[in-house]
Amino acid sequence: MAETVEHKTYPLEHLHEFCKRVFMSFGVPEDDAVTAADVLQASDARGIDSHGVARMYAYHGMLKLGRINPKPTIRIVRETPSTAMVDGDNGLGLVVGPRANAIAMDKAEAVGSGWVSVSNTNHYGIAGYYPLQALERDLIGWSMTNTSALVTPLWGAERMLGTNPIAIAFPGLEEPPIVIDMATSAVPFGKIEIARRLRRSIPEGWAIDAEGRMSTDPEAVIQGGALLPLGMDRDHGGHKGYCLSAMVDILCCVLSGANWGPFAPPFAPAFAAGLSVPEAQVGKGIGHFFGALQIAGFIDPETFKRQIDAWIRRFRATRPAPGTDGPLIPGDPEREAEAVRRRHGVPLPMPVVEDLRRISRDTGVPFD
């Protein structure tokens, strides 16, 4: 379902500088603004267009409305040698996330593993950014977050869970790392929105309408319907996608004291999907969950990496299904996108360019 729209291409560094300065214009300290821009840049570099600068209009809107604290006092509320609960003081998730992830990594280096649940935070960019940080320290990193509710549990007819992603990465020695970063819904909401714009139907198994019936009409999904969990129906394991999403919800929110399930506060783009503000609060902000495992706490790291290389090579050699080039290794598509974009820049659709120009006019930070 390709969408043909006009694009304008920008170097990664240009976008990074713009984001950093926009954050700083709201009082975000420079170090934090750089970190936040780093997270967005990772998304744009890796081809995950929905989570990079395309989201600046939302961060900008939330900062402008005073809904996000530009200078949070991020603090550890409770801890043990290998765990911590962090209160993000309603900061940017792009700042709170990296800080909490660093706590998990520090603990992993000290005692073998580190696990941090975070409340009172906001959207943290791509889940995959965090395990990539861990790779640089010879750690296996995990990250999860809840998001605004758009997904129904199996057999439900209501938006109860976010697309709640799980990310984890494993380093190779000569091969590039295996990087898993996946939502626990069948598809992201963006695919429904694209189908609506193109006036195309969507495949069975992506979503339901407001009555809870499986629907192929994107308009019906947007008007009060919901995404289906990975696995779609009972026969194909829809209960498993629901279980995974529930797991993420509980680790991120119940374990941290954040708003779980349907109580997740909306992120600005969620309004576009017709999401209403939840009726109540059961905690603070949204929640994240980070983990880090010291490879050397289990096995010699070089032995591990050599086996990862062997794993990758054996899986690349899988007999291909007809009409395909065979299985990919998790992280392949993002790595290929990054090679192109580091060289040629990031193609932004004109509506995103217009958003960034509006932000430029509003903040006085030059864009183009």
Place this chain on the structure above:
Amino acid sequence: MAETVEHKTYPLEHLHEFCKRVFMSFGVPEDDAVTAADVLQASDARGIDSHGVARMYAYHGMLKLGRINPKPTIRIVRETPSTAMVDGDNGLGLVVGPRANAIAMDKAEAVGSGWVSVSNTNHYGIAGYYPLQALERDLIGWSMTNTSALVTPLWGAERMLGTNPIAIAFPGLEEPPIVIDMATSAVPFGKIEIARRLRRSIPEGWAIDAEGRMSTDPEAVIQGGALLPLGMDRDHGGHKGYCLSAMVDILCCVLSGANWGPFAPPFAPAFAAGLSVPEAQVGKGIGHFFGALQIAGFIDPETFKRQIDAWIRRFRATRPAPGTDGPLIPGDPEREAEAVRRRHGVPLPMPVVEDLRRISRDTGVPFD
């Protein structure tokens, strides 16, 4: 797809005693035999018929062939305060698993979390048994294992991964716990075997034939085909099921030095599926991965449990999809089965009864 076969019903205690004595007849020490029988009993009690006494023919066969060590010296090869790598000395997974899980739980009580990867082990029963043990100690328990390869990666035409389950459980206060225990394939292989016996076709999206084409013919799947990962095809997120299975494979096997992916040694029932012995070994036995998180390392446990109660109640109140009673809470079906079976016993299909009678004749342990 109900299968009507003759059954005979046995009390759980009767089956437990039989299993324990069969294990002991091969030299398994009594404590270990009790533990192994406990794990099988949990499966039969919870209605997961494939993983309880129905598997005794396989454990019996492996012990009789000398393929499993009845008296393993289970040892920690490497450790940090919160991690360990354990060598199971080719013991029963039903003995090695609980021992390794206990190490993870002890570490969680000491330093907040515990993570144990295990090599040189064998099939460990239901993944859900292990987090249930953790619940008793106010811990959030995780368990994963690899299994004999039956699943293709997305776009593959080859059995490369096991059905690699993930289990995790969360305690409620007044509500029963949330217990997640799920394979990462769309369906278990047993569903293909049942369809073959009943001469029924299977739904699209479960499996492929030997050429890698999606197939509705169970015979074609058994003759060299493979199960599809959760999500089935690219459009419905088959790459995500593949990612989850890869994650389990790497944590269980690469991190422990066990046989990953297609190198997993076959468990006896795998022979029935036409699985051949892998061409080589890349490690020792199969692998497990256990985790435990101390709830109090993040948040006051009573606060946590009250929110779990609230979570359960809100999710039970989800508006139901048409033709359903609404979403279940993960663990509901197993808990309902357990209530019935603790009272009325376990209905065993006659082929399973015949297997147990054969084991009885072979070992001299009375059955019925």
